[in-house]
Amino acid sequence: MKRVRGTGDRRGGRDRGGTGAKAGEGTLTSQQARGLKSKPSTGRSPLRDHRDYQQVQMDVERSLAHFPRGMRPEQRAVLQEQLVAVILAVLSSRPELHYYQGYHEVALALLLVLGPRAAAALLDQLSMHHLRDFMDPTMDNTWHILNYLLPLLARESPQLHSFMERAEVGTVFALSWLLTWFGHVLPEPTHVLRLMDFFLASHPLMPVYVAAAVVLHREPEVLAGPCDMPSLHQLLSRLPQPLPTESLLAQALNLFTRHPHSQLAQEAPVRTHSSLSIEGSFTALQAASAHQRPDWVLQKQRQQPGYQKPSGSQSGPSTLVKAAVWGLSATLGAAALAVTQTALGWGPEVLWKIF
Numbered sequence: 001m002k003r004v005r006g007t008g009d010r011r012g013g014r015d016r017g018g019t020g021a022k023a024g025e026g027t028l029t030s031q032q033a034r035g036l037k038s039k040p041s042t043g044r045s046p047l048r049d050h051r052d053y054q055q056v057q058m059d060v061e062r063s064l065a066h067f068p069r070g071m072r073p074e075q076r077a078v079l080q081e082q083l084v085a086v087i088l089a090v091l092s093s094r095p096e097l098h099y100y101q102g103y104h105e106v107a108l109a110l111l112l113v114l115g116p117r118a119a120a121a122l123l124d125q126l127s128m129h130h131l132r133d134f135m136d137p138t139m140d141n142t143w144h145i146l147n148y149l150l151p152l153l154a155r156e157s158p159q160l161h162s163f164m165e166r167a168e169v170g171t172v173f174a175l176s177w178l179l180t181w182f183g184h185v186l187p188e189p190t191h192v193l194r195l196m197d198f199f200l201a202s203h204p205l206m207p208v209y210v211a212a213a214v215v216l217h218r219e220p221e222v223l224a225g226p227c228d229m230p231s232l233h234q235l236l237s238r239l240p241q242p243l244p245t246e247s248l249l250a251q252a253l254n255l256f257t258r259h260p261h262s263q264l265a266q267e268a269p270v271r272t273h274s275s276l277s278i279e280g281s282f283t284a285l286q287a288a289s290a291h292q293r294p295d296w297v298l299q300k301q302r303q304q305p306g307y308q309k310p311s312g313s314q315s316g317p318s319t320l321v322k323a324a325v326w327g328l329s330a331t332l333g334a335a336a337l338a339v340t341q342t343a344l345g346w347g348p349e350v351l352w353k354i355f
Helices: 030-035 053-061 073-093 103-114 116-128 140-146 149-156 158-167 172-179 189-200 206-217 219-224 229-237 245-258 261-267 278-288 294-302 319-345 348-354
Strands: none
Touching: 053 073, 053 103, 073 103, 073 116, 103 116, 103 189, 140 172, 149 158, 149 206, 149 261, 158 219, 158 229, 172 206, 172 229, 189 206, 189 245, 206 219, 206 245, 219 229
8 A cells, every 4th residue: 555645644744643742842951952053054955955855844843842942943943953954864874764754753852862963873773673664665564563453452352442343443543653652642751751761672563562551541431432433533542641651661561471463463454565674673683782781791790700699689580670671671772782883884974964
C-alpha cells in the first residue's frame, strides 16, 4: 500500500499524528540558553536543496508548543534552525530514508537534551534501527507493527478485545503514539523524556507494548462507553492526564516478557512484502553494544584476583533487579554506542552542515 498524501497520512506533509496535543512545555535551562546563538545564521545552506526541506521547515514552524517556555524569539529561531539542520543532515546522509511527520518531535527531544551534534548522531542510529520501518516509502511496515496491538490485547483481555472488534475501531488511534514515541500526546516533557529513556533501553517494538498497557489501563472506561467506532476512537485518542507512567512502563515490560513479539507476529495479519527491518537490525545493535553494558563491566570486575562478593548479598538477583539492571545497561550501552560510533563515522562534509 502506497502512502497517501492527506490528513492522517502524509509523506512530507503527512500528518500521522491526530490529536494536536501539546508536549514539551518545559522551561529553557541556562545550559540550553548558553548553547544557542543570539540570532539565526544568514546565507543559504546546502540542506535547502534536500527534497524534504520545505516539509521539515513547515513542521518545525508548526511545533512551537513543543519548544521550552522562556525562550526569546531569536533563541527559538536558532533552535528551530538547528532542528531543521539536524533532521536534514541525517536524511541527507541516508537517502534511503523517507521523512514522516512526527519524526521532528523525536528529533526535538534529542536536540534539547544533547545539543545538535550528539542529537544528529543518535537520531541517525535510531533512524536505522528503532524508527527504520516508519521511514519506508510506504506505510506497509508501519501498519504491520500496529497490527501487533490487537493480538496482544486479545491475550490479556478477551472481553476488551471483543468490544473493540465489535466497534471496528482498529488501531489508528495509536499511530501517533508509535511514530513520535508518545511525544505528540503527552503534555509533560518529563514524561516524554522518561519514555524516550525507556524506549532507548528496549526492543524497537516496545512502544506497542506501552500502547497495550495504556489501553488496558483504560479498559473500565472503554467498556462503560458506547460500542461504536467514532466514540471509541475519540476516547482512546485522548490520553487522560496524569498518566501513571511508571506503572504503565512496568506493565509494558511484563507484557513483553509474557508475550514475545515473535509470537505476536504469528497472530498479526500477514504482510505481503519484505520483513521488518527491526527484526534484524536490533540484534546487531545489541551485539555491538554488549561490551559497553554495566553488567558486563561487573562481570569483568568479578574475574579480577582478590574480588570478594559483598556480604549480605542474596544468592541470586530478583526479577525486578534484573529488569532494572537490564534497563540501565541497555540505555547506557545503546546511547553510548549510537553517539560515539556514528559521530566518529560521520565526515566533516556532513557535520559542517549542522552549523
